[in-house]
Amino acid sequence: MPKTPIELPDAIEFLSILDEHGELDRSLEPSIAEESLLRLHHTMLLARRFDERLLSLQRQGRIGTFPPIAGQEAAHLGAVAMLRPSDWVVPAFREMAADIWRGRPLESIIVYNNGFNEAGRIPDDRNDMPISIPVGSQILHAVGIAWAIRYRGQDDVAMTFFGDGATSQGDFHEALNFAGVFQVPAVFVCQNNQWAISIPRAKQTRSQTLAQKALAYGIAGIQVDGNDLLAVYAAADEAVKRARSGAGATLIECVTYRMAVHTTADDPKRYRTDTEVEEWRRKDPIPRFQAYLTDKGLLTADAIAAEESAVQAEIQAAVDRAEEEMKRLGDPLLMFEHAYAEMPEYLKEQKEEFIRLLAETTEEQQNA
Amino acid sequence: MPKTPIELPDAIEFLSILDEHGELDRSLEPSIAEESLLRLHHTMLLARRFDERLLSLQRQGRIGTFPPIAGQEAAHLGAVAMLRPSDWVVPAFREMAADIWRGRPLESIIVYNNGFNEAGRIPDDRNDMPISIPVGSQILHAVGIAWAIRYRGQDDVAMTFFGDGATSQGDFHEALNFAGVFQVPAVFVCQNNQWAISIPRAKQTRSQTLAQKALAYGIAGIQVDGNDLLAVYAAADEAVKRARSGAGATLIECVTYRMAVHTTADDPKRYRTDTEVEEWRRKDPIPRFQAYLTDKGLLTADAIAAEESAVQAEIQAAVDRAEEEMKRLGDPLLMFEHAYAEMPEYLKEQKEEFIRLLAETTEEQQNA
Amino acid sequence: MPKMTMVQALNLALRQEMERDDSVVVLGEDVGVDGGVFRVSDGLIQQFGETRVVDTPLAESGIVGMSVGMAVYGLKPVCEIQFSGFSYYTLHQIENHAARLRWRSQGRYTVPLVMRAPYGGGVRALEHHSESRETFWSHIPGLKMVIPSGPRNARALLVSAIRDPDPVVFYEPKALYRAFREEVPDEEEAMPLSRSVIAREGRDLTLIAYGAMMRPTLEAAEELRKKHGVEAEVIDLLTLSPMDDTLLVASARKTGRVAVVHEAPRSFGPGAEIVARLVEKAFYHLEVPVARVTGYDVVIPLFSRETHYLPGVPRIVHAARQLLAA
Amino acid sequence: MPKMTMVQALNLALRQEMERDDSVVVLGEDVGVDGGVFRVSDGLIQQFGETRVVDTPLAESGIVGMSVGMAVYGLKPVCEIQFSGFSYYTLHQIENHAARLRWRSQGRYTVPLVMRAPYGGGVRALEHHSESRETFWSHIPGLKMVIPSGPRNARALLVSAIRDPDPVVFYEPKALYRAFREEVPDEEEAMPLSRSVIAREGRDLTLIAYGAMMRPTLEAAEELRKKHGVEAEVIDLLTLSPMDDTLLVASARKTGRVAVVHEAPRSFGPGAEIVARLVEKAFYHLEVPVARVTGYDVVIPLFSRETHYLPGVPRIVHAARQLLAA
Ligand SMILES: Cc1ncc(C[n+]2csc(CCOP(=O)(O)OP(=O)(O)O)c2C)c(N)n1
């Protein structure tokens, strides 16, 4: 037989429901309870304003380096909106709106960004992982968690987040391949925000879409308008149902944009133009979602204004609580804790050495 | 806009020219010089018989563990047949027929498999890498070499080999992605021999073919009958031309079969049936190629018989040369060589220590 | 008690822990149908099925990264890396996550995984199949590094490693997999981690070793007694990290003469840490410099020259006698 | 001579080596258009173009594995790992290949690559951005591990690392990137690898350090002189592996009192090897146990507590005075 084309089972599609001009495709509109729609709006707004506040706190030297999320609220919030508390979220480090939606207190974010690890602790009533900084590495953890969920006969899912850059990592490949082989209830959400620090999406990989990488693993893949909360919600909802029903994993590429700096240590002027940023600003997920809610009669200009001030009050209260809390923190001895379940002998000796040293050196300083 | 299908640029095809019944698709028959066809046949036969001889040497304890190639001769020999000496071959560890085709003396293979690293040295007139045992890791080296070839303005190519199991490694992913992004003159040849030790192809990945993984990197991909030397040759020739012309890399999946043990430490009875092996034996690349050459009037039963004895003589001579050579080898001091360009001080001290020790301990033994 | 090889003893530990606790899961390349290339997991898939004995695709980082997730969820994954020479693929998952998640989550999440891997020379293997790089793992806070030396302690330590609430790298001396048999009790037996043992009492000098080096070291001690009337104390480290130096220090104080034996390259090897501990805690009792009888700072040669690289009885005896001569 | 920060000095080394030798190529994440997140490669892409200053996809193993191939072909790749905390992804490429290809090919192929990575604490960074794991690389035969301590030696050592025929891991103390300026000659300057230097002469005791720890160590030496009339000799290791112990041993023999300072965790850290070398070669001259002033055996805390983890002037002075008191 000669050259014969191979039929690929899963086709890759692009999903958009509410476009940047507010045009809605009713046939695809997901049914979300009004109360949830409003909570989603509140969380988006809160996350956006809090992000701005963190930026100014950082510029004032009141917190350390952090990665802003502005522009990506819909891409990650829309994905977690239908999850249960018992589902697992395995984040990268740019999913703050999802984190807030899942119940993370704002002040703990401030405290953590002041270099207090204890604020990174996840509340016991939430099955979420702490942020993971080594790009791509956490995707495998989601696969392991999803495997364990199925092993324990639960119908929860593990949803993990990562960026466009992360798709270049070997761990991304190994994770999606394992997910396909073991048919685990995992949802892989790629926030393709067009940039990995200074590397544009086009230089990250030559494949036309990131979604099509699913074809390499025999799992479902879909590309969605990541600034369209409804599209993200619909795609994630489908993927979560697929996972819960035992039909396997899905790769969702959310096409979005990082409107701010990579981190507060970054200067985007070196690698991208303001016009590009401006073009994407027009696709901002928040006004778009507000237009939708307004059309639906769930929101008015006044209501939005009221929300804005409510959100600011919430943020201010959190900043105040954080400053209070930090006064109580800082005991250096904590650095010896949580290394092991039981502190090893030699580490105990080091801790005692440290205590003695602290006493003697402060004494010496006083005498000096 | 609603859900819209994404058009994928590169389709994946399956190529077969000379099927297992000796049926030839003349429209696709590559034009290979008669003299080359005969040399290919000689090399296939030589590699097969030498492989068998190595197996018996190993069973007699006259060499160490090694990975037989029986059944895969066409899959790797067909791929290198059109390469120039200045092209680079970056092997895994199951490409002996290609190695012999490229000029590796048989005796050096015996000596290497007796634990003499010096026999692994590549002749200076060949641009090939030594075998690489860490699965998948060498694929990246081929990308680097291909990048350097282009950087130096050469039109050589780098062809690398790996197995079906290797496609699960992160390094495979990173290598093909880099190759796509940098458009390097690389050819990725996957010998899909259906098994990674005891792991069947189906448990290695859920993707229907390995060739389609090319879609994840925006490079060309093709699946070929790896026991059909003509198909492998044609696919590789196309890929090599693509690479030389600067049109980028190709992933070739050669569908073949490991007819023997994984290595001499392996017992396939634990994981696969004899009937499976028997089925594949009927697809053996050698009789198939011999039928083709006979049809072409290039080979007769007598000629084949003559070849067989010529090959055995060649092998015996190599075994004899190897035993001679090994008598001259074995100086333990060689273990201190080639660590660095210049031996570091502390290593010099260790070497002197070793020399003293060798003298004193042998003395002690004599006194004892 | 039945006499077992180390492979059989490790297999017993896995089987009994799986019977005892359904959160114990075995995964890796060829661990299922094939029973592991060294047969350590032989028969487990027949007894516990594919859901608990998992043949994975060929990807070390994937195996360990997935195990991290399983462990965080509450399982006790025991993953096998086929040879320690391929465990380097997993360093980022171990250093960046397995060893830190307890700390990062302030105790909310723990990673009770075990990463098993055969290590060391002496089996006439191919390149990458004979290395000893236990230093890599021993230097990582939050991680434990364990190396048994015989069938009985291999079984008892693997049991403890599996039950340990923290991640453990468990290097198995492949040279000893079938080298000798020991009586291994059928009934449950565990040995505490981070405890060394005195393998042989002695007063004249101290030999510290672990893993495959315990055999030549004990043989050397025997030869020292027989041929030279010297009584060597031999300590089996068993856990490299967190290292318990109590016995090492006590013995060094008693004998004042110490040699450390390992196959790993000398520089930055485990011997260095042992010397440093003895200097910190037994300096004034040391009569002579602590000797390092180790692999050399080169790639371990292929098998034709391997025995020259590995410390053997003559080298150990020779070093011991120099300690006494000094 | 112009005064430069370490970042500028490293940039000078890269630029001049690229001008001098067209086989030198720079690659890594954000090294091109962005000039590197610390700006070490600032301006290079403008001067040498995209073919010699390569922005790669986000994949550390890919960067180093590709560099191995480039180096085998005959280029001199200088690859950047954005932070040393992410260099673990490359260990298998370095251990299994970069450090062994010369040996494996019996000299036919060499791997003259340089893997640069900022390491260490002191910059109020996020998790994984403050570690010191130089031990991993120092333990690998066939590899070199270099750590500069100031703008001038950073430039001169990077030049040598690039020209070196063997693979070099080059850790840059990010805390010193912009901490101070030094005069750095415009004309070519190289410093031999595997050579330590005496940073300060002294007779009473020896302080051995490297990288970012050189500053507090030198300050401590100054304080010891001023406040306590003690003359400390300070040695800057510069190359950890292959380690040249000549100066260390000579100084230890002279002073008999030695402290080693590093940020890496203590157990199995570089200090252990230094202690072992001194015991091997200067034992009878040591008046007191060699002290290890190091990071503790824990994950380096986030920045609010970082200074308590890192050895500082008070700890070094304190340790020195204990050495003298003993
Ligand atoms: C393994 C690893 N390499 C490098 C870095 C440094 N780094 C942090 S974020 C980042 C870019 C990530 O890009 P992407 O995955 O697209 O996520 P985004 O930052 O755009 O959200 C890099 C290179 C890291 N954190 N981990």
Ligand SMILES: Cc1ncc(C[n+]2csc(CCOP(=O)(O)OP(=O)(O)O)c2C)c(N)n1
């Ligand atoms: C990184 C790594 N992991 C594990 C091994 C042990 N091992 C050697 S060959 C092999 C299977 C390889 O399968 P495949 O890639 O299909 O090649 P084949 O052996 O079939 O030619 C394994 C697991 C290895 N050599 N390297």
Ligand SMILES: [Mg+2]
């Ligand atoms: Mg991005």
Ligand SMILES: [Mg+2]
């Ligand atoms: Mg295979």
